[in-house]
Amino acid sequence: MYGLGIIRGMGITLKHFVDTYVDDLRFLGKRYYDESSLKVRQGPKAAGAFTVQYPEEKLAMPERFRFVPFLLFEENEDGTTQDRCTSCGICSKVCPPQCIWIERTKDPVTKRPVPEPKDFHIDIDICMNCGYCAEFCPFDAIKMDHDYELSSYDRTSAHVFNKERLSKPVSYYASIRPNFFLAEEKVRAEENKKKAKQAEAKAKAKGGGKAKAAAPAPAAAAPAAVAEAPAPAAAPAASAADLDAAAKKKALAEKRKAMIAARKAKKGK
Amino acid sequence: MAAPATPNTETEVLSLEEKFAGIASPDTREGYEGYIIAADKAEEVVKYIRDDLGYDYLSSVTGVDYLEDDHMEVVYHAFKTEGGPALNFKIQTDRENPRVPSITHLYPAAEFQEREAYDMYGILFDGHPDLRRILMWDDFEGWPMRKDWKEAYYEAETKPFKNRWPGGDVYRIEANNPFNKNVVYPEGFNLNGYNPLGDKTLYDMLNQYDRGGSNLKTDQIVVNIGPQHPSTHGVFRMVVRLDGENVNALKPVFGYLHRNHEKIGERNTWLMNMPYTDRLDYLTSMCNNHAYALTVEKMMGLEVPERADYIRVLMNELTRIASHLWATGFLLNDLGAFQTPMLYLIKNRELILDFFEATSGTRMMCNYSRFGGVAYDLPDTLRDENTMDWLHEMIHERLPRGLEELERFLSNNEIVRTRAIGLSPVTAQEAIALGMSGPMLRAAGVPYDVRRAEPYGIYDRFDFDIPVGTTGDVYDRYLVRVNEIRESIKILKQCLRDMPAKGDIMSVKPGYTHKVPAGEAYGRGENPKGELGFYCVSKGKGHPYRYHIRAPSFINLTGLEKLCVGTKIADVVVVLGSIDIVLGEVDR
Numbered sequence: 001m002y003g004l005g006i007i008r009g010m011g012i013t014l015k016h017f018v019d020t021y022v023d024d025l026r027f028l029g030k031r032y033y034d035e036s037s038l039k040v041r042q043g044p045k046a047a048g049a050f051t052v053q054y055p056e057e058k059l060a061m062p063e064r065f066r067f068v069p070f071l072l073f074e075e076n077e078d079g080t081t082q083d084r085c086t087s088c089g090i091c092s093k094v095c096p097p098q099c100i101w102i103e104r105t106k107d108p109v110t111k112r113p114v115p116e117p118k119d120f121h122i123d124i125d126i127c128m129n130c131g132y133c134a135e136f137c138p139f140d141a142i143k144m145d146h147d148y149e150l151s152s153y154d155r156t157s158a159h160v161f162n163k164e165r166l167s168k169p170v171s172y173y174a175s176i177r178p179n180f181f182l183a184e185e186k187v188r189a190e191e192n193k194k195k196a197k198q199a200e201a202k203a204k205a206k207g208g209g210k211a212k213a214a215a216p217a218p219a220a221a222a223p224a225a226v227a228e229a230p231a232p233a234a235a236p237a238a239s240a241a242d243l244d245a246a247a248k249k250k251a252l253a254e255k256r257k258a259m260i261a262a263r264k265a266k267k268g269k
Numbered sequence: 270m271a272a273p274a275t276p277n278t279e280t281e282v283l284s285l286e287e288k289f290a291g292i293a294s295p296d297t298r299e300g301y302e303g304y305i306i307a308a309d310k311a312e313e314v315v316k317y318i319r320d321d322l323g324y325d326y327l328s329s330v331t332g333v334d335y336l337e338d339d340h341m342e343v344v345y346h347a348f349k350t351e352g353g354p355a356l357n358f359k360i361q362t363d364r365e366n367p368r369v370p371s372i373t374h375l376y377p378a379a380e381f382q383e384r385e386a387y388d389m390y391g392i393l394f395d396g397h398p399d400l401r402r403i404l405m406w407d408d409f410e411g412w413p414m415r416k417d418w419k420e421a422y423y424e425a426e427t428k429p430f431k432n433r434w435p436g437g438d439v440y441r442i443e444a445n446n447p448f449n450k451n452v453v454y455p456e457g458f459n460l461n462g463y464n465p466l467g468d469k470t471l472y473d474m475l476n477q478y479d480r481g482g483s484n485l486k487t488d489q490i491v492v493n494i495g496p497q498h499p500s501t502h503g504v505f506r507m508v509v510r511l512d513g514e515n516v517n518a519l520k521p522v523f524g525y526l527h528r529n530h531e532k533i534g535e536r537n538t539w540l541m542n543m544p545y546t547d548r549l550d551y552l553t554s555m556c557n558n559h560a561y562a563l564t565v566e567k568m569m570g571l572e573v574p575e576r577a578d579y580i581r582v583l584m585n586e587l588t589r590i591a592s593h594l595w596a597t598g599f600l601l602n603d604l605g606a607f608q609t610p611m612l613y614l615i616k617n618r619e620l621i622l623d624f625f626e627a628t629s630g631t632r633m634m635c636n637y638s639r640f641g642g643v644a645y646d647l648p649d650t651l652r653d654e655n656t657m658d659w660l661h662e663m664i665h666e667r668l669p670r671g672l673e674e675l676e677r678f679l680s681n682n683e684i685v686r687t688r689a690i691g692l693s694p695v696t697a698q699e700a701i702a703l704g705m706s707g708p709m710l711r712a713a714g715v716p717y718d719v720r721r722a723e724p725y726g727i728y729d730r731f732d733f734d735i736p737v738g739t740t741g742d743v744y745d746r747y748l749v750r751v752n753e754i755r756e757s758i759k760i761l762k763q764c765l766r767d768m769p770a771k772g773d774i775m776s777v778k779p780g781y782t783h784k785v786p787a788g789e790a791y792g793r794g795e796n797p798k799g800e801l802g803f804y805c806v807s808k809g810k811g812h813p814y815r816y817h818i819r820a821p822s823f824i825n826l827t828g829l830e831k832l833c834v835g836t837k838i839a840d841v842v843v844v845l846g847s848i849d850i851v852l853g854e855v856d857r
């Protein structure tokens with residue numbers, strides 16, 4: 001019969017229309033503005049209208065959701081804060097649209113770089129939310145945020161975020177990504193232990209007199225001592241970061257020395 | 270129109286170098302393959318490749334600028350529609366006066382691609398019927414993909430840029446305003462008196478067309494549909510010439526979203542390109558990631574762990590379903606069933622995106638593949654439900670139910686049938702010659718699917734059919750998409766059943782620098798829209814020397830004029846909707 005297809009189609013539209021009202025009964029009037037029913041309404045067993053009444057209703061973000069990154073800082077017990085970032089520059093190197101700008105701090109006396117950023121900028125208009133910075137930061141210092149409501153009245157002045165605007169406490173991170181946080185803390189604690197032990201062994205082997213020659217960054221020696229002390233779970237992070245940076249620097253210096261030696265040898269021939 | 274391929278089976282077919290000694294010589298450069306063909310004999314050789322060797326499907330044409338060696342190259346990849354690997358051949362030309370014979374008359378699929386190579390490299394294709402710029406505007410000066418050309422926001426040859434760290438002296442990139450210090454106007458140029466030549470050329474060209482059969486004295490008018498028209502699916506323009514309501518000529522104009530993706534890709538490191546591929550066909554980022562990862566893995570010789578392979582298939586097929594739901598919904602929109610069917614369909618798409626979001630962190634810009642695996646394993650839970658249970662419910666219950674509803678809702682709807690059946694049919698030969706791929710090609714009756722023709726990943730393990738149409742009309746394209754959703758569900762069921770519950774997801778240690786051995790590779794995957802190909806050349810550095818994308822939406826448009834001529838103006842938007850284009854990929 002001609003028109004049968006249309007009638008069937010109409011039947012489906014009618015079913016969709018009725019579904020929501022039937023679904024209302026399932027939730028006994030609690031279909032809207034209710035966290036737990038929202039989850040069901042958006043799951044694979046959902047029936048009826050699918051709409052989320054944003055902004056009155058908001059879907060919970062999955063843990064891995066990523067938006068513009070933020071920087072983490074530790075809150076010490078004495079009220080001071082400590083950036084996790086060591087300004088190693090890896091995130092700014094991997095960033096595909098190159099929207100991370102890091103200014104490294106220099107020690108005013110020795111003029112050596114200090115592992116801590118003086119300032120840190122992200123142009124959030126350019127950030128493509130790819131998540132590479134968080135993926136490759138070796139210090140768990142930059143993470144992807146869940147805060148997606150970033151609109152502003154003037155994009156030309158408000159969308160280059162500086163360090164202050166980007167920084168959020170570690171506790172915030174723990175609240176938005178609890179599973180990631182726990183897993184990372186476990187790894188960090190183990191690494192810290194290992195490094196502390198190594199540092200101790202090294203210090204013993206080298207003895208006091210040679211310390212100056214051995215460590216290219218003398219500042220690193222002090223944090224090593226801190227790391228040995230039984231500190232609260234959060235505190236060793238920064239010192240471990242220092243340690244790591246120091247170790248890396250040392251390795252780099254050695255490599256450079258070896259390279260220079262090799263080049264000299266070549267020239268000699 | 271190209272003749273159908275009839276591989277000569279009786280007499281033995283000589284290979285290219287036997288037949289054309291001294292004309293077609295094997296490419297002996299390290300890491301390269303295929304043949305280099307002498308430009309003056311190209312016609313003969315290409316004909317032999319098509320007719321005698323049976324490579325009837327020309328997939329990709331692109332240019333490469335070898336600045337240091339002082340020559341340019343046009344690279345072709347042809348396939349057999351019965352399956353198998355590519356035949357790759359190249360024609361070299363000098364940089365000063367680059368000229369290459371056009372092969373558009375042998376392979377109509379080359380038409381837009383040669384225009385693109387001309388637009389990007391300034392290579393002149395002798396004998397091309399319509400050699401105009403295609404992505405850049407007509408009065409543009411310069412050849413943007415040449416190695417010595419610098420874009421408006423140019424900072425350095427390759428990333429990372431030095432001033433980001435440790436200096437960190439931040440400025441807004443927009444301060445490098447293209448109309449400020451980076452762009453130079455020609456001497457005596459006056460913006461106010463500027464009158465673009467391009468449109469005049471275009472209209473003149475359309476007006477050359479024959480008036481066609483009608484002996485009624487009717488006025489023929491030229492109408493612009495778009496660039497901003499709701500049914501053009503983005504910023505896309507069709508200039509049509511009408512005789513009454515009948516279309517008798519049509520030229521698509523695009524490039525409004527052009528950002529020189531490939532140039533950006535050549536400044537990027539290998540890994541940096543991954544999130545950029547998301548932005549090609551932004552409805553299918555998972556598949557784009559996969560195809561790009563495949564190409565680079567091919568060059569690096571990387572294996573992918575079993576579980577990662579299954580996850581990739583899972584993601585690909587879910588993407589295919591999501592994309593086809595979207596395409597069908599919007600086709601109905603164009604047919605006049607405004608919004609209602611589309612909203613029913615994208616409900617299930619939303620759920621699929623939920624899964625992508627929980628796994629990769631983003632609904633659409635997934636950035637999920639890595640060289641040698643995938644970025645993350647599947648999450649444990651999704652909206653407080655065990656992920657595997659959630660997937661099971663989706664794949665075994667919800668999606669089949671949705672598909673069944675879609676069929677009941679639309680497939681037999683008399684209005685849909687009356688509008689779509691018999692509209693803009695295309696034969697198998699035409700579809701092959703025009704380089705169509707994906708549902709477009711299969712609707713015309715060619716059972717060609719990269720997953721079957723040259724299986725990648727673990728697609729050879731799955732049991733699935735390749736739906737084909739018979740007449741290649743709009744209704745067939747719709748049906749092929751619907752049936753592909755069914756096949757995808759079939760693959761997903763097998764995937765869920767066989768996927769190892771645990772295992773590595775990366776075969777190498779994740780890292781951000783990749784040394785890719787020097788050489789070239791063409792990698793491709795069956796995207797929902799068609800064959801997505803990546804042609805990459807490496808010089809052994811941390812970034813690609815050449816990074817080209819064979820975009821299915823772009824090449825499917827080659828046949829747009831053929832499909833639309835003879836239809837009514839009201840049907841043009843329907844035909845366009847049935848091709849299913851995404852402008853992010855067309856314009857790149």
Ligand code: SF4
Nearest residue numbers: 085086088089091137
């Ligand atoms: S990679 Fe991490 S530690 Fe290094 S500069 Fe970036 S945020 Fe700081």
Ligand code: SF4
Nearest residue numbers: 095127128130131133
């Ligand atoms: S998310 Fe990606 S684009 Fe954004 S700052 Fe990080 S690396 Fe750069």
